[in-house]
Amino acid sequence: SYVLGIETSCDDTGIAIVDTAGRVRANVLESQQEFHTRYGGIIPPRAQDLHRARIESTYQRCLAEAQLQPEELAAIAVTTRPGLPMSLLVGLRFARHLTRRLQKPLLPVHHMEAHALQARMEHPKEIRFPFLCLLASGGHCQLAVVHGPGRLALLGQTLDDAPGEAFDKIGRRLRLHILPEYRLWNGGRAIEHAALLASNPLAYEFPLPLAQQRNCNFSFAGIKNNSFRAIKTREREELTPPDGVISNYGDFCAGLLRAVSRHLMHRTQRAIEYCLLPNVRLFGDAPPTLIMSGGVANNDVIYANIAHLAAQYGCRSFRPSKRYCSDNGVMIAWHGVEQLMQDKEGSLRFDYDHIDIQGTAGFAESHEEA
Ligand code: ATP
Numbered sequence: 144s145y146v147l148g149i150e151t152s153c154d155d156t157g158i159a160i161v162d163t164a165g166r167v168r169a170n171v172l173e174s175q176q177e178f179h180t181r182y183g184g185i186i187p188p189r190a191q192d193l194h195r196a197r198i199e200s201t202y203q204r205c206l207a208e209a210q211l212q213p214e215e216l217a218a219i220a221v222t223t224r225p226g227l228p229m230s231l232l233v234g235l236r237f238a239r240h241l242t243r244r245l246q247k248p249l250l251p252v253h254h255m256e257a258h259a260l261q262a263r264m265e266h267p268k269e270i271r272f273p274f275l276c277l278l279a280s281g282g283h284c285q286l287a288v289v290h291g292p293g294r295l296a297l298l299g300q301t302l303d304d305a306p307g308e309a310f311d312k313i314g315r316r317l318r319l320h321i322l323p324e325y326r327l328w329n330g331g332r333a334i335e336h337a338a339l340l341a342s343n344p345l346a347y348e349f350p351l352p353l354a355q356q357r358n359c360n361f362s363f364a365g366i367k368n369n370s371f372r373a374i375k376t377r378e379r380e381e382l383t384p385p386d387g388v389i390s391n392y393g394d395f396c397a398g399l400l401r402a403v404s405r406h407l408m409h410r411t412q413r414a415i416e417y418c419l420l421p422n423v424r425l426f427g428d429a430p431p432t433l434i435m436s437g438g439v440a441n442n443d444v445i446y447a448n449i450a451h452l453a454a455q456y457g458c459r460s461f462r463p464s465k466r467y468c469s470d471n472g473v474m475i476a477w478h479g480v481e482q483l484m485q486d487k488e489g490s491l492r493f494d495y496d497h498i499d500i501q502g503t504a505g506f507a508e509s510h511e512e513a
């Protein structure tokens with residue numbers, strides 16, 4: 144059977160259909176990047192208007208691509224949190240309207256859980272519950288033990304910025320978007336590409352955040368502020384024009400990637416060692432399987448570093464295919480499939496009027512500090 148997934152938590156209108164074996168029948172994604180780049184960021188009412196204008200046509204394109212009738216869908220999954228409330232509401236209203244018309248269950252999806260479970264769609268045999276997950280995206284940075292949909296135990300999270308957010312702001316400050324090749328790219332992707340151009344990748348060094356803290360939390364504000372300062376100093380030295388980019392931006396990006404990688408590795412190492420402690424032994428005698436997910440998992444340098452670290456502990460690591468690391472409808476539909484698979488008593492909700500943009504299944508409650 145088929146699950147339709149609707150994602151409108153931020154600036155992408157994504158609708159997809161996935162079957163219970165994890166085969167993607169259709170995946171339609173309408174990005175708003177082009178509009179938001181013009182204003183240097185997302186303006187929530189504008190994002191809402193764009194979702195509204197596009198959601199019906201995105202849905203129709205999705206059905207056409209899948210060559211399915213709406214009656215063939217088993218359930219509708221929709222992101223209910225976290226995200227921009229105005230954007231979330233568009234998806235939720237549309238999902239309610241569909242479920243009412245089709246008399247199908249509405250499955251509320253926590254966006255970060257969907258990022259966390261996505262790799263299972265492509266590696267169902269290798270990735271069993273529980274697994275260790277590093278979620279690094281535009282709004283979050285978390286380490287969690289994932290036991291199933293709605294069942295995550297948080298080991299640590301960012302105290303300030305998310306890494307994707309830091310990449311986006313630093314990319315903007317560097318003015319990478321004025322280079323034609325990066326015009327429509329997000330900051331993270333542009334920085335990854337620019338780092339390949341470095342002639343002296345060791346030119347920039349950043350201090351390791353939270354080096355003395357014995358926990359699994361993250362902090363990216365220091366790296367961000369140090370970046371702003373380093374860029375300003377370089378601009379003064381070279382007399383960069385106000386609409387120009389410093390000449391050694393490749394070196395800078397390489398240093399930045401190294402700093403972010405080191406921090407992510409340092410905290411992930413702590414998480415792995417915690418799981419392996421004799422009095423914890425979260426995964427029995429076996430090393431945990433490590434999943435990295437969220438938009439920052441697109442980054443080959445960062446992922447390679449994390450996978451290398453994990454391998455030293457005997458952990459296997461996985462990430463979703465790149466097209467599924469960033470926001471999309473597939474991960475929402477797949478989370479819906481996971482919910483269907485867990486629902487042995489057939490207790491799925493039809494009382495869709497009570498599902499609001501906070502969702503129903505308690506994420507906050509189940510995501511206690513482990
Ligand atoms: P959240 O999932 O926390 O609500 P989001 O949905 O906005 O936030 P995602 O779509 O998961 O975030 O990821 C977007 C982020 O990923 C952006 O901040 C972007 O800079 C970052 N990103 C995308 N590609 C790369 C890359 N190649 N390297 C590093 N970062 C990247």
Ligand code: FE
Nearest residue numbers: 254280469470
């Ligand atoms: Fe996301």
